[in-house]
Structure formats: structure tokens, C-alpha cells
Amino acid sequence: MRAVVFDRTLSFQPGHPDPRPLAGECVVRVHFAGICATDLHILGGYMNFRGVLGHEMVGTVVSGSPQWRGRRVVCEINCVCRQCEMCLSGLSNHCRKRTVMGIDGRDGCFADLVAVPERNLHAVPDVVSDEEAVFVEPLAAAYQVLAQCPIEPRMTVSVVGSGRLGLLVAQVLAGTGCRLTVIGRNPAKLLLCEKRGIQAIHVDELPRKQDRDVVVECTGAPEGMTLAMQLVRPRGTIVLKSTYAKAEPLNLAPIVVNEVRLLGSRCGPFEEAINALARKAVDVRPLLTKTFPIEQAVAAFEAVRRPETVKVLLRVSPK
Numbered sequence: 001m002r003a004v005v006f007d008r009t010l011s012f013q014p015g016h017p018d019p020r021p022l023a024g025e026c027v028v029r030v031h032f033a034g035i036c037a038t039d040l041h042i043l044g045g046y047m048n049f050r051g052v053l054g055h056e057m058v059g060t061v062v063s064g065s066p067q068w069r070g071r072r073v074v075c076e077i078n079c080v081c082r083q084c085e086m087c088l089s090g091l092s093n094h095c096r097k098r099t100v101m102g103i104d105g106r107d108g109c110f111a112d113l114v115a116v117p118e119r120n121l122h123a124v125p126d127v128v129s130d131e132e133a134v135f136v137e138p139l140a141a142a143y144q145v146l147a148q149c150p151i152e153p154r155m156t157v158s159v160v161g162s163g164r165l166g167l168l169v170a171q172v173l174a175g176t177g178c179r180l181t182v183i184g185r186n187p188a189k190l191l192l193c194e195k196r197g198i199q200a201i202h203v204d205e206l207p208r209k210q211d212r213d214v215v216v217e218c219t220g221a222p223e224g225m226t227l228a229m230q231l232v233r234p235r236g237t238i239v240l241k242s243t244y245a246k247a248e249p250l251n252l253a254p255i256v257v258n259e260v261r262l263l264g265s266r267c268g269p270f271e272e273a274i275n276a277l278a279r280k281a282v283d284v285r286p287l288l289t290k291t292f293p294i295e296q297a298v299a300a301f302e303a304v305r306r307p308e309t310v311k312v313l314l315r316v317s318p319k
């Protein structure tokens, strides 16, 4: 099969071995896959991953049990044991023995075929297109902010970062009716917010007043955390969505002085994301910058790094 492999360098491989599904797994033929910041971090050394990259996808089940075969699906990325104390306490995303598709110990979806546990699958309703469904995984991560930090209409909330994840988080938070601002650098991305009625401010024009109830940090860079600490009010909450590939010295004294609550936040509820796309509560289509055929994956990764890019997809084998 065709596959995009990271093994110290990134390469497209036309003749990679097909996946071999374990018990309880099925094989999905990938239609589209999305490139995200985590993939770039992996290229920078995050998780020491080697293998087929990719964790955001939509596809059709081609082998596995009859109730799934032929269905269009998206797939949760954490593959868990269901036996450790994390799994047994209902926190299976934190399974002690987990593998994570295209991130940790398991091949990903930048390939014709990917093997995944059947219990990770979610069917995609017909009203959600392939190009929308490929956003389910990052959109679920955006909904996780609400799962961890309930937002009420009277609250003042800022999203730091107007990239792929920041723009999804902004749309999800806008649905709560809170007083929301998005802080970013790129005028075109800030305009995307304004088109949806979300207030957007350039980082250079921002008063740093420590007056926000909640700040969601989505920049992918340690400076974003520094800015979040300058914006959150005493006893407020910072939700940290970024993973940093490299350790940077960071002065956390403002967290202590202002008694700020710091919440790490990762993967989220797929069903909420699918429902939001189905009822058009979130519009991901304006976020799609460009689609590359899988053979041009290396060029696609270069496009992801350009500041004006929001989302880049790989076209693998759409129907």
C-alpha cells in the first residue's frame, strides 16, 4: 500500500506492507486524512515515534465484523486495554498500556489502509461530507475544553492562537454565548473569526489586563502560555491544549501568585463533534486551505508550516 512514513525523516512509500489487524480490529480504507500540529511535533522528535504517521481520518471499513463492513467511519485514536486501573475507572483515554494511532506505538492513517480497534469506530451520517468528517478528531479535542471547564454566558473567555485548533475551539466556545475573543497574529485567520461574529484581536494590539475568567491556550508554542498567564484573572482558569516538542524554560510564578487553575486538555468526545457537524453548529469548511494527493505528502507538510495555512488534507482514496 501507499504510506507516509516517519523514520528520522519523512517519506512517501509506494510499497509499504499492508496492516495486519489484531483480534477485535478491522481495516479501514482511508478517504482523506488531516495533518495537524501533533504531526509536525513528531517530526521534531515528539514521542520518539517511528512508523506510518496520521491520526485524523475518514474512511470505509473493508474488513472486520459484518456490522461495520462497508460503513463510512471516523476513528478514536487511543487504543486501550480495558483492564488497567485507568480503564476500569472510566478514564480509558489515559490507559496505562495505550497505543495511539500515528503517535505512540501504532501505525497511523496516512496510508491506503489502517488497522484500528472496532470499538474505536464511529459511523459518519450522510449529511456530513468526507471533507468535514476528517475534522471530527480535532473538533472532539475542542469539545473537551467544555467537558473539563463548563463555560457560562456571563464569562469572559479568550482563545490564544488562531491556528487549526484555535479556530475550532473558538467556534465551540462561541456556541456557549460567553464573551469570547480570539487572539492571533495572522490577519486572514482573524478575519475567519470575524466572519462568524467572533471578536478577534491581533496580539500586538492586546491590552494584558489579567481580566479573563478562562483562557484556552492553542498556539503550540511556549510563548502562548506566557501570554495566557498575562490574560487570566486571579483564580481564573487556563486550559492548555498545546503540546510542545521541546522543553523551554517557562516562568510559572504567575500561576502561583494569582492562584490560577491550570487544566491540561487532550482528546475529546467524538459523538459531540459528529453531532455538531451534522446539525451545522460548527462550520469547518472555511478552515480547509488545500488538499494534496498522498503521493505529495512531503509537499503537504511544507504547506502546513506556512503561516497563512489553516488545514491541509491528504487525499488518499475517496469513493
Ligand SMILES: [Zn+2]
Pocket (backbone or CB within 6 Å): 035, 036, 037, 038, 039, 055, 056, 137, 138
Ligand atoms: Zn491532530
Ligand SMILES: [Zn+2]
Pocket (backbone or CB within 6 Å): 080, 081, 082, 083, 084, 085, 086, 087, 088, 092, 094, 095, 096, 097, 098
Ligand atoms: Zn487500560
